[in-house]
Amino acid sequence: MTDGSPAPTVERVYRTHRARLLAALVRAVGDFELAEDALQEACAVALRRWPRTEVPDDPAAWLLTVARNHAYDRLRRARMARAKHEEVWADEQRADAVTTMTDYGEERLVSLGDDRLSLIFTCCHPALSQEARVALTLQAVVGLTAGQIARAFLVGEPTLAQRLVRAKRKIREAGITFEVPADHLLPERLSGVLAVVYLVFTHGYTAASEAAERRVLSEEAIRLGRLIAALMPDEPETLGLVALMLLHDSRGAARYTKGGDVVLLEDQDRSRWDGTEIAEGIGLLDRALRHGAPGPYQLQAAIAAVHAQATEAEQTDWTRIAALYGELLELTPSPVVALNRAVAVAMAEAPQAGLDLIDRIDDLDRYHLLHAARADLLRRLGRTDEAAAAYRRAHELAANPADRRFLAGRLRDLDKPR
């Protein structure tokens, strides 16, 4: 029994257990929209009833029971409406299953099982567009509102709401089943799920320091990654991703000046890095690597860990980083990875070695960081005019205002005597 007004209790129970309740409801009724409506309805009932009666011992289980009964009633009414037709086709089986399940007694949340993993895999199903997967995961699993998601991704709220409705309808209409995929599909599907989590993280992480609506996404992505790691403890890539996000996030406070300008890794005040996050990230990475199945996230986390372990920029083990990028390039060949490897080689060996590698990269002419990296190497080689041209090109292509300010600053510095 909780004292005081029921509103905070309902709110707290809802916040704590929302994803699990929603997952259990989707499992029971097979429909996202119906499950969401029913959960809202149950909260409304709780707000009306709990002031008059005692708050139930297990309020979450209470909400689930009320929500499920509400959903079953609606399914039954829909079935009766359909039964006027001579032919009743769809939903027969589901509605039959439903009538046998309604009369159970007291339930405890612990006995309900945990369907959140099914919820996550369904939200990240490859038959949905990447945009829809991100929006749906943030809404259904993380619990952000359509408005919050819309602001974080700079789209109109009606557009985002529409995207969510379409995704939920496609899940229902196209027969996307609510389950953890079969073993033979699991590796591919899991990497799809992790891609959504990492996309959410980077969208938050790359936000300019002032964009609070976006920055909250990196925290939520870490939380989501931890949840997946807890639900699937034997997947090294999941651990690797959480480690990677923690190691990136540990530098959060040092990445921008007070004025919102970018501070390069080598110039960051390393005492402002978050030691707790670093220790946890490295611990998770070690746990992941013990599985002996390195993947892209583990390798990226290993690279981030090398940076995190250098107490000064000069102590960075660039030879190790270049080797890790080499492994990553073999596993996931991409021009961006090739660029990162080139930069590491430049640091480990000499600027010219890096420059030679950069000049062999195709398809990245419109990527501002390629030109910024070239510019930096040219500057170090004393080829100032070429460096200036490369900085100008990078500035032209950069979208983030903080990046643009940084590149403009570099360009100005070129003229100064050193």
Next chain:
Amino acid sequence: MRYMLLIYGCDRPEPGDPRFEDALARVNAFADECMRRGVLVAAEPLKPVTTATTVRVRDGKTMITDGPFAETHEQLGGAYVLDCRGLDEALELAERCPLAEEGSIEVRPIVEIPGLHLPDDARRAAVPEG
């Protein structure tokens, strides 16, 4: 749940073509797998769009024109109807279909409309067993 796998952009070799036997063996292996699973409801290869005729009736007036209604990039070459456990099985079978390597396969759920008259065999297939 039933799905139609619409096959687009495939070039079907004719009997006598040296590629015919191989192509036939490959699609037959696919159909055999579908039958082994008990999901194959129908398989309907279509003649090329050059054989298509389009019919429209507007204000009671019938218009018959040569060719398909819409000029699409990739032509519809035929369809399978599969009765699967869910989208995942339909996608998995579409992936196994040899025609996916050559053209593309659109997987569309078939809608069940209460009261819609269908031939008996299609109706039997639409009602889940047991």
